[in-house]
Amino acid sequence: MAKNFPCPGCGADLSWSPGDGNLTCEYCGHYHEDTSLAITFTPTKKFIAQVDSYKRDTTPWGTETKEMSCGSCGAGFDIEPHHETSACPFCGSQAINPHKGDSWAMIPPDAVAPFGVTRDDAIRQFREWLAGLWFRPNALKSMASLGKIEGSYIPVWAYDLKTDSKWEAERGHYYYEEEEYEDAEGNTKTRRVRQTRWEDAKGRHSGTWRDVMVNASKAIDQKLFEGLLPYNMNKLAPYGVQYLQGFVAERYQVGLDDAYEVCKEKVEDWVESACGRAVGGDTHRGLEVEVRYLDPKFALMLAPVWIAAYEYQGQSYRYIVNGQTGKAHGTSPVSWAKIIGLIVFIVAIIGAIVALANSGGG
Numbered sequence: 001m002a003k004n005f006p007c008p009g010c011g012a013d014l015s016w017s018p019g020d021g022n023l024t025c026e027y028c029g030h031y032h033e034d035t036s037l038a039i040t041f042t043p044t045k046k047f048i049a050q051v052d053s054y055k056r057d058t059t060p061w062g063t064e065t066k067e068m069s070c071g072s073c074g075a076g077f078d079i080e081p082h083h084e085t086s087a088c089p090f091c092g093s094q095a096i097n098p099h100k101g102d103s104w105a106m107i108p109p110d111a112v113a114p115f116g117v118t119r120d121d122a123i124r125q126f127r128e129w130l131a132g133l134w135f136r137p138n139a140l141k142s143m144a145s146l147g148k149i150e151g152s153y154i155p156v157w158a159y160d161l162k163t164d165s166k167w168e169a170e171r172g173h174y175y176y177e178e179e180e181y182e183d184a185e186g187n188t189k190t191r192r193v194r195q196t197r198w199e200d201a202k203g204r205h206s207g208t209w210r211d212v213m214v215n216a217s218k219a220i221d222q223k224l225f226e227g228l229l230p231y232n233m234n235k236l237a238p239y240g241v242q243y244l245q246g247f248v249a250e251r252y253q254v255g256l257d258d259a260y261e262v263c264k265e266k267v268e269d270w271v272e273s274a275c276g277r278a279v280g281g282d283t284h285r286g287l288e289v290e291v292r293y294l295d296p297k298f299a300l301m302l303a304p305v306w307i308a309a310y311e312y313q314g315q316s317y318r319y320i321v322n323g324q325t326g327k328a329h330g331t332s333p334v335s336w337a338k339i340i341g342l343i344v345f346i347v348a349i350i351g352a353i354v355a356l357a358n359s360g361g362g
Contacts, residue, residue, distance in 0.1 A: 007025040007028060009025060009028045010025060010028040012025055012028070013245060013246070014245055014246075015245045015246025015247075018114070018115035018116055018117055018118045018119070018151075018304075018323070023242065023245060070219065107252075107256070107300055108239065108300075109155070109239040109300045109301060109302050110238075110239060110299040110300050110301060111236040111237065111238060111239055111299055111300075111301040111302070112153070112236065112237050112238075112239050112240065112243045112244075112301065112302045112304075113231050113232070113235065113236055113237075113301060113302070113303050113304055113323075113324045114237055114243045114304065114324075115151060115243075115247070115304040115323045115324070116304075116323065116324050116325075116326075117304075117306065117321060117322070117323050117324070117325075117326045119149065119151065119306070121326065122149050122151075122306035122308075122321045122323075122328075123149050125321055125326070125328050126149060126308045126319050126321075126328075126330075129319060129328070129330060148308075149306050149307065149308045149319075150248060150306070150307050150308075150309070151246070151247040151248070151304065151305075151306055151307075151323065152247060152248040152249070152250060152304075152305055152306075152307055153243075153244065153247060153248070153249040153250065153302035153303065153304055153305075154215070154216075154217040154219070154220055154225075154250050154302070154303050154305055155216040155217060155250055155251065155252035155253075155300065155301075155302060155303075156213050156214065156215060156216055156217075156231075156300075156301050156302070156303045157213070157214045157216055157252075157254075157256065157259040157260070157263070157298055157299075157300060157301075158211050158212065158213050158214075158233065158298065158299045158300075158301055159209075159211075159212040159214070159259075159260065159263045159296060159297065159298050160208075160209065160210050160211065160212075160295075160296070160297045160298075161208075161209055161212070161263070161267065161293055161294065161295060161296040161297065162206070162207065162208050162209070162293075162294040162295050163205070163206065163207045163209065163267060163271055163291055163292065163293055163294065164204070164205075164206050164292045164294060165204065165205045165206070165207075165271050165275060165289055165290060165291045165292065166202070166203075166204055166289070166290045167202060167203055167204070167205060167275040167278070167279070167287060167288065167289045167290070168200075168201070168202040168286075168287075168288050169201050169202070169275075169276075169279045169284045169285065169286055169287040169288070170198045170199065170200060170201065170284060170285050170286050171198070171199050171200075171201040171279050171280055171281035171284050172196045172197070172198050172281050172282055172283040172284060172285065173196065173197045173199070173281050173282055174194055174195070174196055174197075174282045174283075175194075175195055175196075175197060176192045176193065176194055176195065177192070177193050177195055178190050178191070178192060178193075179191055179192075179193045196282075196283065198285075199281075201279050201280070201281075201284070203275075203278055203279075205271060205274055205275050205278060205289075207267075207270070207271060207274065209267050209270070210233075211233045212263050212266060212267060213229065213231070214254070214259040214260075214262045214263050214266075215254070216252035216253060216254040216255075216259055216300075217250055217252070217253060217254075218253040218254070219250060219253075220305070220307075220318075220320070224318065224320060224329075227320075227327075227329045228303075228305065228320065228322040228327055228329075229327075230325075231303055231322065231324055231325065232324060232325065235324070236301060239302070243302075244302075247304075249302060252300070256298065256300075260296065260298070263296075264291075264293060267291075267293075268289075268291055271289060271291050272287065272289050275287065275289050303322075303323075303324070304322070304323025304324055305320050305321065305322065305323050306320065306321040306323055307319070307320050307321075308320075308330070317330070318330055
């Protein structure tokens with residue numbers, strides 16, 4: 001069993017310690033201060049490579065691990081060889097098995113956003129969130145609070161690119177005309193009516209788009225991922241195995257080319273909005289945009305998240321925390337009994353008020 005950073009005190013693996021940026025032993029408490037492991041924060045631009053001409057060694061990530069797969073959410077993740085896990089850290093399902101099949105040797109990460117939020121802080125946020133939930137099953141708080149919160153790294157493709165776009169549209173200008181009409185009594189009156197004068201318009205738009213992030217995980221859906229943004233892309237560290245110590249790292253499930261298509265879809269929406277603003281006038285219609293993508297570059301990074309995953313009546317729910325910034329949100333089941341009970345209560349109150357009013361009127 002490989003130990004990348006053995007503890008000098010007891011021989012167990014050291015774990016990355018969020019917040020202080022060193023390694024600690026969870027078993028004997030040894031604190032390992034090593035200046036060679038200090039974080040050197042680097043902006044994303046230092047890692048990027050050309051999308052269309054990249055050449056990477058598809059080698060393992062620099063540490064011996066066990067490869068696991070989740071049959072529920074589809075996550076593929078690595079755990080340290082001497083660790084055992086009975087539940088998926090991403091969805092809480094127990095349908096996990098050792099990965100079988102082709103080698104998972106893949107493009108290694110360029111950068112890591114190291115954990116800065118501690119486990120204790122993530123647990124405190126989770127409990128506060130649970131305490132503030134409305135219309136949730138009573139059993140949820142006691143059950144979910146017993147669940148573990150796991151620190152995991154999810155893979156993210158970060159793209160830099162430029163666009164050169166041509167657009168055409170009809171630009172509209174408002175003007176007003178006087179119009180006569182008859183009111184209900186047959187009197188003739190006048191009113192101002194807005195009209196639109198249309199004219200052809202066209203132009204170009206150039207844009208530079210930095211750090212367009214595409215989630216490469218299938219364990220964390222896009223909506224949950226978007227709720228974690230932004231990450232501070234000026235506080236990344238060159239990839240090193242020490243940051244993964246004590247955490248789960250998911251292998252990317254969305255490849256570079258597929259993720260680049262998602263990136264272009266996102267950028268296209270932004271370009272169309274920018275071109276729409278450039279049309280001018282009071283309004284516009286028939287906007288058509290032709291986007292050309294230039295000089296696309298990418299970096300593969302690992303983004304830290306704390307995940308409290310639990311199952312309730314056969315459904316998986318998650319509470320997730322951005323492990324770098326502390327931004328958090330989650331999903332939870334709804335108690336329809338509580339909602340119906342509130343509706344019945346409100347109807348009863350309204351009925352009582354109406355009855356009181358009628359009795360007073362009588």
